Amino acid sequence: MNEADALDIVQFAIWTVLTACGPAVGAAMLVGLAIALVQALTQIQEITLTFVPKIVAILLVVAFTGPYIGGQITAFSNVIFERIETGF
Numbered sequence: 001m002n003e004a005d006a007l008d009i010v011q012f013a014i015w016t017v018l019t020a021c022g023p024a025v026g027a028a029m030l031v032g033l034a035i036a037l038v039q040a041l042t043q044i045q046e047i048t049l050t051f052v053p054k055i056v057a058i059l060l061v062v063a064f065t066g067p068y069i070g071g072q073i074t075a076f077s078n079v080i081f082e083r084i085e086t087g088f
Contacts, residue, residue: 009080016076020069027061028054 031054039045062069
């Protein structure tokens with residue numbers, strides 16, 4: 001294994017993490033922005049108003065994008081196992 005192989009694996013790992021967590025982070029960001037806007041307009045500063053909708057949105061997004069997330073992680077695992085099998 002040389003430096004190019006190590007950098008390739010690290011790059012693929014980072015890309016896998018970003019694509020796997022992207023939908024959940026995006027949903028949390030959109031819901032958080034909407035709740036912040038509602039709180040600013042109504043001046044309601046209830047702390048649970050921000051957390052509960054975010055948690056529900058994240059759970060729903062993860063439930064719907066579970067196969068995609070699993071596919072990304074499986075593809076990464078397959079590449080790593082193939083490199084281990086062939087000796088990098």
